[in-house]
Amino acid sequence: MNNVSSQADLQRILKEGETAVLQASNLKELDDVRVEYLGKKGKVTAVLKTLGQLSGEERKETGKVANEVRQKLESDIASKHEELTRAEVAERLATETIDITLPGREPVYGHRHLISQAIKQITDIFIGLGYKVAEGPEIELDYYNFKALNTPADHPARTLQDTFYIKKHSVQPADDDIVLRTHTSPVQIRVMKSQQPPVYIIAPGRAFRRDVADPSHTPMFHQIEGLAVDKHITFGDLKGTLEEFTRQMFGKDRKIRLRPHFFPFTEPSAEVDVSCGICSGMGCRLCGSGWLEVLGAGMVDPNVLIEVGYNPEEVSGFAFGMGVERIVSLMYGIPDIRMFYENDMRFVKQF
Amino acid sequence: MLVPINWLKDYIDVDVSPDELAELLNLTGTAVESIKTLGEGLDNVRVGLLLDVKPHPDADKLSVTTVSIGQPETLQIVCGAKNIKPGDKVPVALIGAHLPNGLVIKPAKLRGVTSYGMLASRAELGMGADHSGIYILPEDVEAGKPLAEALGLDDTVLELEITPNRPDCLSMIGMAREVGAITQRTMHKPEVTVTESTEKASDVAGVEILDPDLCPRYSARIIRNVKVGPSPTWMQERLQKAGMRPINNIVDITNYVMLETGQPLHAFDFNTLHGHKIIVRRAKNSEHMQTLDGVVRELDDTMLVIADADRPVALAGVMGGENTEVSDGTKDILLESAYFEPTSIMRTSRSLGLLSESSSRFEKGIDPNGTVYAADRAARFMEELADGIVNKGVVDVYPRVILPKRLPLRTDRVNAILGTKLGVDEISRICRRLEFTPEVIDRTTEMWVSVPTFRPDLEREIDLIEEVARIYGYNNIRSSLPESGDKQGGLSLRQKIAESIKLRLVAAGLSEVITYSFTDPHDVDKLQVPEGDPMRWFVRLMNPLSEEVSVMRTTLIGNLLKVLKYNVNREQYDVQIYEVGHIFWHEQGKELPDEETMVSIAMTGARIPDEWYEKARSVDFFDLKGVIEAVLDEVDAEGWSVRQFTHPVLHPGRSAELLIGDESIGFFGEIHPEVQAAYDVPRAYVAELNLNKLIDKANTVKGFTEIPKYPGISLDLAILVDGSISNDRVLDVIKSAGGSLLKQVRLFDLYTGKGVPEGKKSMAYSMLFSAPDRTLTDQEALDAQERIIRKLEKELGAQVRA
Structure with a gap:
């Protein structure tokens, strides 16, 4: 080439x-x-x-x-x-264009029961205020459920009519009678008997009362009990604590009012109302008076402190208890608390 | 308790509206349950006097009446009722009236006769259920007066919830005292002067208390020559507004005075009392008496009775006896005004199931020093309203006078409990408003407070502090927070782990349910639990609401299957749920039954529903196992395994026991077809794990493992093995033969069917080999794979597939 x-x-x-x-x-x-x-x-x-x-x-x-x-x-x-x-x-x-309106692939995800969610919400508030969470058995001795809580022997709650008994020796209560706890208050007694003050606890859990189920009663329900025992605890502290709880739970503008009441284990005792969120206390169909009763509270009765070995001249305390179903029903407008125990998936998955 | 405000006004000035009064009561401890305004809808209803009643010319069932309403002109009204006659006074609804039952009155022609109004029944006026005839009014009401005014219906009735510690509020005077304390006004008790005859009560009647522990005081008056008849309209109306039924003047007076003073009274027909004697004693065992309600009651020696010389004549404080009841022919009365020991009355009333207005007051504690006042008040009414002649004096047996209590009250204690800064003067003022007598010992700190005997609830200093708080106003106490700054809130580690397990279950697609802690004892039959199994060691309720909720549950699975059933019945087929709750069982020799917290799962229906991008897939064993693996991952449990498990609730070929180390944590699997049938649910998978054991095994200190620096080599290996060989066995061989270079091995395919010989299965594993200090050569990985293959062939008879 x-x-x-x-x-x-x-x-x-x-x-x-x-x-x-x-x-x-x-x-x-x-x-x-x-x-x-x-x-x-x-x-x-x-x-x-x-x-x-x-x-x-x-x-x-x-x-x-x-x-x-x-x-x-x-x-x-x-x-x-x-x-x-x-x-x-x-x-x-x-x-490569697609129909962006087709539904997305849903990750599988379940739902906490509304009652558990509320319990978590409430305990979180009190954890923030310095409380620990205490637990106890659902089957209790009469001693912890009633006697140590200053409940008189002839209190109507201590009958077969009102309380579920596992063992009851006679009409007269005995310390070793066995009941399904009627509140979570016996947890207070167990905690106080096992430690010295200061005590700041919250005790959520199941409680049982012998009520036939209807829209506002179920034989089992959930209660959250709070207890603070320390030097210089006052009724004013109880009010302030409940006000803080109310603001966090129900909203900044909600108010509370305390009405004197009678409970065997506290004195002075109060029923506590929260101002209605719908009418802001003016009175409406939901609340009637402008106020919704949400919990019971009071200063721990000196007899209770003495029973657990504390000296009421040295320490004082307050306690409060609330029904979770009631609070949740009020917050969500649930008309019938039996729905909590039917566990209809169409209910559970709403929350 | 029902409190008509007009009645209250007899004792105290009430110058606030009923709504304001209710609010004040609410905020001081007397809950107002309702406020009922009476006489609403009665604006155009008057008292009419029937002048004439004639048959209707054209209708047999109707009458034509002429009615006077106090004006010169009369009204012609056509009426269908038969219970009327000239001279009766009746309610007349005038034209324009808008009755409580919604009826609006207009002129109407009835069979040709015009009717200018309507004669009304009680039901039409909203005054009860009686619509059997026209409401015939008492004779002493004035014709022409508005009905509401004539009957005292221009009133408001408060329905009060009186807490059990305030028996003093179970009376009009008690409530007036309470209102006085709240509104800073003085309550006035009516003064009572009884005109007595010369005959001395103590000469004609004897009272003896044999059991002064149960009856500390018995006061009696004798009233002679009473005329039993109806009580006056005002008294009847007040009783009715307070919720009691008028009977006759004597009984009405005892009830009226009870409502007024809180002291229950009982009137005996004096001449039926054998020996004219009252003996207060314990009943004898199997003694009988017939109470006023007609029931013959068997008594025992825990009960207190009032007896005469021969027999019981009343169940003390609970109910009178028929043998000495006041009747129309009664002439002379023995009036009982006593103080009984509260607990004894409560026990008697409970054991007989007999509650009365009287027992409910005695059992909470009345004022032992109020018996004579009430007896005098009632005797005075019997003079005025029943023409009675009251014998001289009260037969008053009161062996040990109960004195007011004196309680200490320290100012600094008040302020320490309440968080207030109240001084002695203010505390004294509050005490006096409640009719307590404070004596100041030291100006700054100490006082003694004398508490009247109508307040049996006040026994301690703290009780007085509550009274101070109540009257001072709970809502006037300044809010604060506990001073202690060193408290730290939070969940315990165990509570945090429990919480994270629940969250992981939710993240795995399960929804939480809550079911009752008690259940049906037949559940364990439906679950096929064998005799003697711990699931049958029931803790039984003594007083269940029904058989279906009569034992404490020993497993959560029965309840969860019921939730599946409930939802499936409502077209909710895809149900994947968990519950965390206690199970309970009975063990000999323990003070309390045992409780253990279980986390239980039930899954049925589609794990993935039919979607546009994917076909539905039903839940299977491995969905459940995956959820359990997620929980194990959450607690980072080391050394867990599963093994074959036999429990009648589960399908024998599809059930497993979960172990961590050697410890059994629970079981899971498909429910047995028999159980499925018993609960009438679709195929379902359940698990029950012991939450506390899971938490015990949780690894809370997680270590760090170096991320490989050098690339690894991935090899796939497919083998044929006997169908009976488990994945775990294959993995064990692969891992032991693979040595330290084998970092991961994962089953990625499992196949039986075409191309695989009968009885065999094809399993394909993906293996990752790597070394921490160098890049692995292909040959090293292949050598490891070769060792694995040899061992699989040798130990499991595996064949490598091409």
């Missing part, structure tokens, strides 16, 4: 190559063209390989042409590549 024919070949290869690049309709074809002309066994490469047979001058000249041809083709391929890539992205975008 001589110099001239090599150069002519290169010009021809260039022409063919330019046409092939132009005709490539996708990246694959373009790559084939690159391989055909510029690859290891490509046409331009083949010419370059023959340069060794040429004399110095010829080699220099033909080499220069060959490099020009290669650069031209590389540049053509590069711009064609860019053009085709853009076209392919455009094509992909054009074909």
Whole structure:
């Protein structure tokens, strides 16, 4: 092969190559063209390989042409590549549209029971106020459930009519009679008997009373009992604590009022109302008077402190108890507390 | 208790509205349950006098009446009732009246005769249920007067909830005293002067108390020559408004005075008392008496009776006897005004199931020093309203006078409990408002307070502090927070783990349910629990509401299956739930039954519902196992395993026991087809794990493992093994043969069917090999794989698939 024919070949290869690049309709074809002309066994490469047979001058000249041809083709391929890539992205975008209104793939996720959620919400508030969570057995001795809580022997709660008994020796209560706890207050006694003040606890749990189920009663319900015993605890502290609880639980603008009441284990005792969230205390169909009764509270009766071995002249305390079902019903407008125990998934999954 | 405000006004000025009064009472401890305004809808109802009653010319059932309403003109009114005659006084609803039952009165033509109003029954006036005839009014009401005024119906009745510690409030005078203390006014008790005859009561009647522990005081008066008849309208109306039924003047007077003073009274027909004697004594065992309600009661020696010379004549403080009841022919009365020991009355009333207005007052404690006042008040009424002649003196047996209590009250104690800064003067003022007598010992700190005997509830200093707080006003006490700053709240570690397990279950798609702690003893039969199984060691309720809730549950599974059933019945087929709750069982020799907290699961229906991107898939064993693995991951338990488990509640081929180390944590699996049938539920999977054991096994200190620095080599291996060989066995072999280079092994395919010989299964594992200190060569990984293959072939007879 001589110099001239090599150069002519290169010009021809260039022409063919330019046409092939132009005709490539996708990246694959373009790559084939690159391989055909510029690859290891490509046409331009083949010419370059023959340069060794040429004399110095010829080699220099033909080499220069060959490099020009290669650069031209590389540049053509590069711009064609860019053009085709853009076209392919455009094509992909054009074909890949979806119906964004189709429902998403739902992660499987369950729901806490509303009562548990409320208990968590309430205990979290008191944890923030420095309380610990205490627990105790659901089956209790009369001693912890009644006697140590200063409940008189002839209190109506201590009858087969009002309280579920596992064991009852006679009409007269005995310390080792066994009951289903009627409140979570016996947890207070167990805690106080096991430690010295200060005591700041909250005791959530199941409680049982012998009520036939109706829209506002179930024989089992949940109660949250709170207890603070320390030096210098006052009725004012009880009010302040309950006000703080109310603000966090029901909202900043909700108020409370305390009405004197009677409980065997506290003195002074109070029923506590929260201002109605619907009418802000004006009185409406939900609340009647503008107030909703939510809990019972009071200063721990000195007899209770003496019973657990504390000295009422040295420490004082307050206690409060609330029915979780009642609070939740008020907050969510649930008309019938039996729904909490039916466990209808359409109910459970609402919350 | 029902308190008509007009009655209250006999003793105290009430210058606030009923609503305001109710609010004041609410805030001082007397809960007002309702406020009932009487006489509403009676604006155009008058008292009418029937002048004439004639038959209707064209209708047998109607009468045409002529009625005077105190004006010159009379009204013609057509009436359908038969119980009327000329001279009767009746309620007349005038044209324009809008009655409580919604009826609006207009002129009407009835069979051609025009009626200008309506004669009304009690029911039509909203005064009871009686619609049998026209309400015939008492003779002493004035014709023409508005009915509400004539009957004293322009009144408001408060319904009060009196707490058991305040028996003194169970009377009008007691409530007047309470209102006085709240509104800072003075209550006035009516003064009573009895005109007595010369005959001395103590000469004609004897009173003897044999059991002064149960009857500390018995006061009696004798009233001669009474005329038994109806009591006056005003008294009847007041009794009715207070919720009592008028009977006759004598009984009404005793009831009226009881409502007024809180002292229950009883009137005996004096001439039926054998020996004219009253003997207060314990009943004899199996003594009988017939009470006023006609029931013959068997008595025992815990009960106190009032007897005459021969027999019981009343159940003391609870109910009188028929043998000495006041009747129309009664001439002479022995009036009882006594103080009985509260607990004895309560026991008697409870053991006989007999509650009365009288017993409910005695059992809470009345004023022992109020008997004579009440007796005098009633005797005075018997003079005025029954023409009685009162014998001289009261037969008053009161062996040991009960004196007012004197209680200490320290100012600094008041303020320490309440968080107030009250001084001696203010505390004394509050005491006096409650009719207590304070004596100041030391100007700054100490006083003694004398408490009247009508307040049996006040026994200690703290009781007085409560009274001070109540009258000072709970809502006037300044709010604060406990001073102690060093308290730290929070959950214990165990509580936190329990909480995280619940959250993990929710994250695994399970919803929480709460079911009753008591259940049906037949549940264990439906669950096929064998005799003698601990699930049958029931703790039984003595007094269940019904058989279905008569034992404490020994497993949560029965209740969870009932929840599945409840939902499936309501077209909720995909139910995946858990409950955390106690189980209970009885063990000999323990003070209390045992309790253990279980976390139990039930799953049925579709794990994934039919979706546009995926076909529905039903829950299976491995969904349940996956949930349990998630819980194990949450507690980071080390060394857990499962083993075959046989329990009649579960499908024998699809049940497992969960172990952590050697300890059994619980079981899980598919419910047995028989159990499925017994509960009538679809195929379901259940688990019951011991929460406390799970928490015990929790690893709370998690270590750090270096992330591999060098790339690993992943190899897949498919083998054929006998169908009976478990995944765990294959894994054990792979792991032991793989050595330290094998970092992970995971089953990614399991296949039986076409291409796999009968009785065999194909299992494919993906294995990751790596070394911590270098890039592994292909050859090293292949060598490890080769060792694994050899061992699988040797130990399990596995064949490698191409």
